[in-house]
Structures are given as structure tokens and as C-alpha cells.
Amino acid sequence: MRNHYTFRGVKGMRDVFPEAARAYQAWEARAREFFARYGFGEIRTPLVEYTVLFERGVGQGTDIVNKEMFYVPSKDQDEEEGGERDRKMVLRPEATASVVRAYVEQEVDKTAPGVQRYFYMGPMFRYERPQRGRLRQFTQIGIETLGSASPAADAEAVILLHDLLSAAGLPGLTYLFNAVGCPACRPGYIRKLQEYARARTNPLCEDCRQRLEKNPLRLFDCKVDACRAVMAGAPLVQDALCSECRDHQRRVLGLLETSGVETQIEPRLMRGLDYYTRTVFEVVAEGLGAQNAVAAGGRYDHLVEELEGPPTPAVGWSLGIERLLELAPAQEPATAGPDIFIVAAGPDPDRLFYHVTALRRLGLRIGLEYEARSPKALLKKADRLGARFALFVSQTDPETIELKNLRTGKQFPARWDMLDQVVRETG
């Protein structure tokens, strides 16, 4: 790799070459298969949104909004005087806010009333310091179900995720669940939590003292021993849920149990995005280092209203392909090699090119080198590519050819206009 080079790729962003791209394609194909089964349709939203969308959607107090945004300079900013602040644009850090924005903007509740099921796949951008399992541009696949408050919607989403991950044969996944309450019970819980913590501020670290006021639920995330000790005795959301939330959780977990999805209650599990209500969950994997969440999601019953839409309960999740890829290193079958690899020393290359084009137009995969090389080198290449046949072209006459079956080693004279048939019959 060139170390002193002007035209570097951007930090935390990767180039994906064909071999690695196959692994992405495999995940995308598998996901599409499952989405079709469950009735989810693809939605494609822009990579750029106005900043306010995420400030409102993801939350003002979150790290994603406060320090992880990729700002996009725009002409709008220069041209529009005055209110340019809310015209600021960013690369999307996640997709849920965009999907909801699109849903509200198009008034989908009026044009297509009822439950909407969407899936998306594409790059997300977060300005973080890269480390294992964390890129600045990464790829998410996710779903959003809008318009249902039913526990069945939560369960359906999780089962889809579970079956998709299981189909990939990933070992060592744990499905963690928690409930984070709703407007009826969460405010009361947060007050209790703050009361508890305020009475014990002394041992808390600097960060936690700030969290206490700004984002008290995050107190549970701290890894400082002293803070953990304090929080070990803190009141839990689970004990403060209203009867509706409690009932919702019970029914979701019940549906998952009958569907054979093993779940684990994690009473201190919190999410970094503000919009979640009731159900939150996270799928964690072993052996991924510090960034071990491969998928996460939950219910967000008030986000649509928050973005000026009609009351619309919703639930969704997203998974990070790159982390999944690290878990199951490319075991995808290699793409099929050429049907025929041309071995020619370059007599009348134009005539040869004509024949090759004709064969490709018949649907055959033809491997061809542009420069004349030794037969040995060409055969070697054909072998590496997994070609089924090698075609020897006479040095003196491009019409005189011999076809060699690289599996059996048998070689025999052939004619250009018969190749298509021979290759297909040999299947």
C-alpha cells in the first residue's frame, strides 16, 4: 500500500473490491428474500437530509447529533438569507428519521391507509474515530413497520431479524430486550432515577454527573466501577412500567417464545437514540471486540408525531453489515468462472475479437487477455479463474481452433460456430 500519497480515501471509509462485494451481495440477497416473505417493500431515501430532521428525530442530547454529524456545505446556505441555520444539511447517520420524514411528507397515511412495511439498505455516516467494527461510512439493512401498536408488530420484526440471522448460520448471538416506558410512565421513572442518583453524586464520575441532568437513562451505560456500583442499586425501568407497557412487553416476549426466539431481559439496556418507547432490543455477538452489537431496534410510537405527522405507532430495527461480515468471513461461493478462456498468441487479433464478441452475445462467459502472452501463462490464468474450457487459436489462422476441457484434459478440433452448442451440452 502506498503510504505517501496525495489521493487518499477518506478516513474510516473503505473501497470494496469484487471479492469482498460478493459478501455484501449475499447479505442483501438473503435479506430481500426474507423481506418478500414478510411483505416489506423497499424504500430509498436520499443520503442527505436537513440537519433539523435528526436534531428533532434522533434527539438534541444524543452523541449522534452533537458530535457525529457529517455536515454538507450547500449553495442553499449561501443563497438563503436569514434562516440558513435550519437549512444546514448532513449525511444521514441512520435511516429511521428519513423513512418517517418521507412517510409524513408524502401523506402516506391518507394515500395508503393502514400498516406500511418498509425495508432499506445503504450507507450511513457517522463522524467517529474508527476502530474495530466501526467505520465512518458503514452499511445498514433495516426495516420499519408504521401504523401498528400491536405487540405482533414488534414480534414480527424480531422474528424476521432472528430468522434472517439464523439463515446466515451465525453462532453465538444473544437477543437482549428491555422496555423503556412510554409518556405515561417514563417521566415518573426518570424523576425517581434522578432522585436516587442525586442522593449519591459523590462517587460518580464527571460524565455521569452531567448525564444525571441531561440524559439520566445513560447513567446505566457508564463503565467506571464506582458509577456501576452506584447504579447497581438504582431503580429499574422494568419496575416502573405502567400496566399498558408491562402488558405490551409480556405479549411481545410471549409471541417470541412461542416462535422459538430465545430472549434475555437486560434491565439496564438503553438506546442512544431518543425516539424509542416500550420495546428496545439489541443483538450482540461474541468475538467482535468492543463494538459487539450487530443489530438493534425497538418501538417508536411518537416519532411520526414529533415530525409533524399523524399519531402513528411504529417499530423497526437495523443491522450493520460490516460487523456481520466480520462474524462470518467470506465463505460465499466464488462466482462462476468463464465458460471459455481464450489462449491465443495474437494472430489477427481483430478477427479473434469478432468471434469472442459473437460468443458473448450468445450468452457465454468468455475470458480474454488483451496482450499476447505465453500459452502457459494463459492456461494458468484460466485455471485460476475456474474456466471450464480453454480455446487454443492457431498462430497462423484464427479460424483453426481446438477446444480443451480443463476438467477432463481432453482436447479436440472445433469450429467457432459450434462452440456455443458444445459448451452448453457439456454443462
Next chain:
RNA sequence: GUGGACGUAGCUCAGUUGGUUAGAGCGCUAGGUUGUGGUCCUGGAGGCCGCGGGUUCGAGUCCCGUCGUCCACCCCA
């Protein structure tokens, strides 16, 4: 944003207490095979030792800075 580790052929890495033409394996390439692959043998190409400065008679080896990568914190997919 904070902390730590590491930058030597395309890749994985050696490189003695600073010492003269910087090495290995794999890969690439050519030949052995008077045009015929996957094994084997022999040869060849390929190095701003990340970059800049300093110490020294002499620096890939030591010091400072810088850029980059990785890991961890923070946070998250």
C-alpha cells in the same frame, strides 16, 4: 475528543549492542517442457525502510515532530 500500540517489497513479516551492496516466505514473471494449466526445479523483476527534522564519522535501527493505520475509551450498527 482522550489514551495506547504500530508504520521495512503487492501480502505476511525478519533485520543483532546504530556499521558498508536491506532479507525470507507467499504472490508476480520467465525458463526447464522445440506454443498446453493445477506438482516440482531454476532464474528474474519488484524497496522515498510513511514523511520532515535532529543526534552521529555513519540512522531501517536513537530523539523530536508530523501524517497514517490499528486497538481501547466515549458512543453505537
